Amino acid sequence: MKARFLLLAALLSASASAYTVKKGDTLYSLARASGVSVDELLRLNGLSSPELRVGQIIRLPGETAPSAPKPAAPPAPAVKLPTVATSAHVLNLPGVTITAPKSLRMGDGFVLRLSGERAGETTVRFPSEVGEDVRQPNEQLRPLGAAGEYVVPGRVVLGKETPVVYEVRLGDSVVKGQIPVRSLGQPTQHLNLPPSVSKVLQDPERAAEDAAVEQAYNRRTPQAWTKPFAAPLANVKRVSSGFGQPRTYVKGGKVAYHYGTDYPAPVGTPILAVNDGTVVMAGKYPVRGGLVVIDHGAGVVSLYFHQSKVVVTAGQQVTRGQKVGEVGTTGLSAGPHLHLEIRVRGEATVPAGWMGRLWP
Ligand SMILES: [Zn+2]
Incomplete structure (x- = not known):
């Protein structure tokens, strides 16, 4: 098993061979034939999209032609009891x-x-x-x-x-x-939000908001995307308030985590879908403010908070880069910014890990 891994590493560091894409080839089939992942091929070729065209020259790891048989993996006995x-x-x-x-x-x-x-x-x-x-x-x-x-x-x-x-x-x-x-090694941040901002945490509509979001997390639809994930704003200049930051909102409050990444931007800046999918929530809510939730399938859901304007409706299909709304400071927010979350089966994942890739 280890030998195979080392062999793969050696192949990757060896000089790459050129291959001309033929009809019917996909990055998946070439990756499979070369014994590497699609991500490796994307990286090796500096590609941002897995789409190929006939005649395109693709660098493959090592000298192995894509049709050549893979080196035989050493036999590994099946393990009956988990080890x-x-x-x-x-x-x-x-x-x-x-x-x-x-x-x-x-x-x-x-x-x-x-x-x-x-x-x-x-x-x-x-x-x-x-x-x-x-x-x-x-x-x-x-x-x-x-x-x-x-x-x-x-x-x-x-x-x-x-x-x-x-x-x-x-x-x-x-x-x-x-x-x-x-661990992320971030010390807990105490925001001590003024009552004028934190009052939304007591909003009677909050339970309904959370329940609707939970329903979105429970969706299990087929994977809807085929291209790498894209940034949610056209010109991302900076990111504030990092993902995963432990924080309290009010003095003595329970520690919560920052489940997304904040992108400061002027009110009205277009917010773009990070990938193809179906809009499952679109509206105004007490905590998340102007909110759009997109189900990308495969248990992956993206959420866009605090919008001044939402321009899609629930049930609508969207494609990567399509405008879904505009940056604002609605809900539990202290200034204009987009709060983006990308969740896998309901749990927050670091959005930066998805950008420019098919999978994190
Ligand atoms: Zn945020």
């Missing part, structure tokens, strides 16, 4: 190779990559997902994708510094791995 692999990046089941990130930080979105002829038959769970803030813990997940390049999205819940444990099942065989988690 925890301490620092593995690659685990195997018969006919399936599982690649996981080496380490994660709180709030990271990530994917487990599954390849091999039986990858599509697996199911995945994250047994470490427990606690009051985790929605639908231990959900049984089916890999997404096709043509041998499958992924299962995961996320590290803010405030939980314990390793992420994942479990991949194929029939009666199970493998279990774990990924260490680092």
